[in-house]
Amino acid sequence: ETGVTQTPRHLVMGMTNKKSLKCEQHLGHNAMYWYKQSAKKPLELMFVYSLEERVENNSVPSRFSPECPNSSHLFLHLHTLQPEDSALYLCASSQDLVRSTDTQYFGPGTRLTVL
Amino acid sequence: AQTVTQSQPEMSVQEAETVTLSCTYDTSESDYYLFWYKQPPSRQMILVIRQEAYKQQNATENRFSVNFQKAAKSFSLKISDSQLGDAAMYFCAYRNPPNFGNEKLTFGTGTRLTIIP
Helix, strand or coil, X not given: CCCEEEECCEEEECCCCEEEEEEEECCCCCEEEEEEECCCCCCEEEEEEECCEEEEECCCCCXXXXXXXXXXXXXXXXXXXXXXXXXXXXXXXXXXXXXXXXXXXXXXXXXXXXC | CCEEECCCCEEEEECCCCEEECCEEECCCCCCEEXXXXXXXXXXXXXXXXXXXXXXXXXEECCEXXXXXXXXXXEEEEECCCCHHHCEEEEEEEECCCCCCCCCEEECCCEEEEEEC
8 A cells, every 4th residue: 555655664853853754645635634653542633634724633732733735745743752752653644524434544654752 | 522442452363264353432423434444564554344334234345344233332343264464453443424624533442463374
C-alpha cells in the first residue's frame, strides 16, 4: 500500500528541538487525519482536516501544530515535546469527511522518540 | 462517548486453522460503521473488512468474515485457513454516523495474533 506515505519513518529528538512530520497521500482524497498510537492504548485521533481546513482538534497540546497546505499534504510540527509524546504517529486519508462509508487509509507511521 | 473493547490482548492459532477475534462496542447510535484493521510489523494499518450497522448480512472478504450482533454490540472477526502473513496486530474500530465535523474512528486496544507454523 503506497497510497499514503510518511516521512521520516523514525525520528529521535530532544525536548528543545523543533521537527516536522510529513504525510502525503496520492489517492485524491479530501480528508486527512493525524493519529497517535502509544503502547497498550487505543489509537488517539489528534487532528482532522477536510479540504485543507481543520475541522477537529481533540484537545491536543499546542506543542503539536498541524498544517495542511493542500489536500495532498499534511504536516505535524513539533516543538518542546515531552518524553511522554514518544509514540507512533499515523497519518490517514479518506475520500471525504461527511460520508461514513469512506474508508480511512493509513500511512506507515513515524516512530517518534523524545529524549 | 463511544468505546471499543478488545478483551484479548494476544491470540495464537495454528497455521491453516480458524481463529476468532472478539470486539464489543458501546454506542447510543443506530446507524454506524465498524471496521477491522490489521497492523503488521511494517506498521501500516490495512483495512481488513467493514460492516454497515444497517445491514443484517455479515461482511465477508475472502478468508475474513465477521459475526455482527447488533443487539449485543458485538463485532468479532473470523480468520479461516490462517496463514503466516496474517500475523499482526488487529484493531477493531467504530465510526460515527454522518455528521460533519464529527467523523472519527474510535479504536480498541488491539489483539496481537501469532500464527504457529
